[in-house]
Amino acid sequence: xxxxxxxxxxxxxxxxxxxxxxxxxxxxxxxxxxxxxxxxxxxxxxxxxxxxxxxxxxxxxxxxxxxxxxxxxxxxxxxxxxxxxxx
Amino acid sequence: xxxxxxxxxxxxxxxxxxxxxxxxxxxxxxxxxxxxxxxxxxxxxxxxxxxxxxxxxxxxxxxxxxxxxxxxxxxxxxxxxxxxxxxxxxxxxxxxxxxxxxxxxxxxxxxxxxxxxxxxxxxxxxxxxxxxxxxxxx
Numbered sequence: 001x002x003x004x005x006x007x008x009x010x011x012x013x014x015x016x017x018x019x020x021x022x023x024x025x026x027x028x029x030x031x032x033x034x035x036x037x038x039x040x041x042x043x044x045x046x047x048x049x050x051x052x053x054x055x056x057x058x059x060x061x062x063x064x065x066x067x068x069x070x071x072x073x074x075x076x077x078x079x080x081x082x083x084x085x086x087x
Numbered sequence: 088x089x090x091x092x093x094x095x096x097x098x099x100x101x102x103x104x105x106x107x108x109x110x111x112x113x114x115x116x117x118x119x120x121x122x123x124x125x126x127x128x129x130x131x132x133x134x135x136x137x138x139x140x141x142x143x144x145x146x147x148x149x150x151x152x153x154x155x156x157x158x159x160x161x162x163x164x165x166x167x168x169x170x171x172x173x174x175x176x177x178x179x180x181x182x183x184x185x186x187x188x189x190x191x192x193x194x195x196x197x198x199x200x201x202x203x204x205x206x207x208x209x210x211x212x213x214x215x216x217x218x219x220x221x222x223x224x225x
Contacts, residue, residue, distance in 0.1 A: 062124040067176050069126050072096035077220040078198055078213055080097045083184045085104045085192040086113035086133045087141050 094217055100180040104192055112147045114177050119167035120159050128157045
């Protein structure tokens with residue numbers, strides 16, 4: 001005698017419960033968010049390393065204009081530009 | 088030059104021609120002295136006392152010793168020179184020199200007129216240039 005296939009009829013309580021899915025959001029959206037966070041972190045670290053940690057120490061030349069030492073009045077009719085070597 | 092007061096401006100471009108190590112040490116020393124407000128004093132001293140340091144293989148100690156008499160903090164000066172903090176300025180000056188076809192020093196441009204070497208009629212050139220500018224402005 002063949003066994004009778006037994007199936008469980010849905011009860012009213014099971015019908016009321018929402019279908020529980022392991023991923024409440026689409027899978028790609030979670031990955032996109034996670035990837036964006038990682039990318040932002042990497043970029044932030046790069047910016048900090050490049051512009052904060054390795055900031056060059058600027059010379060503080062007293063009395064110089066644009067790192068050039070000058071004598072006389074700016075706007076004088078004759079400008080002497082001297083390129084000289086100390087040796 | 089005092090007779091030209093108010094009529095001329097000198098702009099100095101220290102360079103180390105051909106990256107000579109002695110020139111580099113001296114030029115950096117001058118600029119580093121500038122951080123202590125003593126550029127011109129160091130600039131003049133380096134030329135006046137040139138024979139005392141330019142023949143040495145490593146001139147920085149002698150330059151530092153001479154700098155003491157100018158009221159310069161030697162430890163700060165030497166630290167600055169060894170850090171090569173002034174190299175970008177010297178490199179920029181050298182690029183500027185090359186763009187103007189400067190191949191020897193001293194080279195002085197009186198407005199656009201080029202004078203090469205120390206033996207030059209600077210006074211006469213300045214006087215002629217002042218006269219020319221005055222004529223063109225009338």
